[in-house]
Amino acid sequence: MLSLRSINQFYGKNHTLWDIDLDLIPGTCTAIVGRTGTGKTTLVNCIMGRLPINSGSITWQQAGSPPANLLLEPSETRAAMGIGYLPQGGQIFTQMTVEENLLIALLACDDRQRIMPAMLHQLFPQLFALRHQRSGELPAALQQQLALARALVLQPQLLILDEPTEGMSPWLEEEMGNLIHRLNRDFGLTILLLEQRISFIRRVADYFLLLHCGRNVAQGRMAQLDESMVSTWLAL
Numbered sequence: 001m002l003s004l005r006s007i008n009q010f011y012g013k014n015h016t017l018w019d020i021d022l023d024l025i026p027g028t029c030t031a032i033v034g035r036t037g038t039g040k041t042t043l044v045n046c047i048m049g050r051l052p053i054n055s056g057s058i059t060w061q062q063a064g065s066p067p068a069n070l071l072l073e074p075s076e077t078r079a080a081m082g083i084g085y086l087p088q089g090g091q092i093f094t095q096m097t098v099e100e101n102l103l104i105a106l107l108a109c110d111d112r113q114r115i116m117p118a119m120l121h122q123l124f125p126q127l128f129a130l131r132h133q134r135s136g137e138l139p140a141a142l143q144q145q146l147a148l149a150r151a152l153v154l155q156p157q158l159l160i161l162d163e164p165t166e167g168m169s170p171w172l173e174e175e176m177g178n179l180i181h182r183l184n185r186d187f188g189l190t191i192l193l194l195e196q197r198i199s200f201i202r203r204v205a206d207y208f209l210l211l212h213c214g215r216n217v218a219q220g221r222m223a224q225l226d227e228s229m230v231s232t233w234l235a236l
């Protein structure tokens with residue numbers, strides 16, 4: 001799966017990430033938690049190849065394959081290698097239909113593999129019923145589903161979700177939690193979740209990594225994220 005070792009990243013002279021280590025366990029959900037501006041999105045941008053790192057290593061290993069140095073792969077190929085990414089705010093093409101949005105995401109892979117995965121029909125039946133509708137006209141819940149479906153279209157082994165509950169009502173948050181459970185349990189996906197809502201993290205995650213000012217101040221099983229840590233590192 002994914003292993004990070006001693007990741008350091010600078011924006012100009014600003015040292016933003018300090019010696020970050022992380023190992024994801026296949027089939028589990030790991031949450032990267034921390035206050036706003038603490039480096040969560042920067043870390044994921046490094047994993048996705050959108051930002052260079054200054055030192056450290058990122059290794060990707062799929063079941064049955066030898067480990068690969070992810071830093072040698074351009075950002076465009078990381079999705080095709082099995083890493084799906086749902087950026088903050090979703091990002092769909094609102095002028096296009098549901099189907100066109102999904103087809104564009106499929107174009108990122110090799111010609112021979114351009115088949116819409118069956119899991120999407122199982123997960124999002126309502127979305128497929130509306131596949132010819134312009135996506136900007138869909139209700140918010142279905143737009144969110146479409147953004148998630150786009151991240152799943154290449155059948156990733158790892159799915160990275162950047163603040164998927166941002167701006168969501170409690171009902172939509174509940175739906176998102178159910179979806180994450182299904183992806184973990186029914187489809188065996190590994191999930192890396194960037195979140196600030198502690199109640200949501202406690203509901204869906206198995207492991208956490210706690211960042212503060214770009215440093216990893218704690219990590220472990222969710223049960224170890226106790227109230228004193230929350231009040232010290234996460235309370236506003």
Ligand SMILES: Nc1ncnc2c1ncn2[C@@H]1O[C@H](COP(=O)(O)OP(=O)(O)OP(=O)(O)O)[C@@H](O)[C@H]1O
Nearest residue numbers: 011014016034035036037038039040041042043196
């Ligand atoms: N493009 C950039 N250039 C310079 N500094 C940046 C840039 N993007 C982010 N930063 C800074 O890097 C630090 C980490 O930002 P980052 O967006 O990774 O935090 P975050 O934990 O994801 O925050 P949020 O929860 O608000 O998304 C912050 O101090 C931020 O101001």
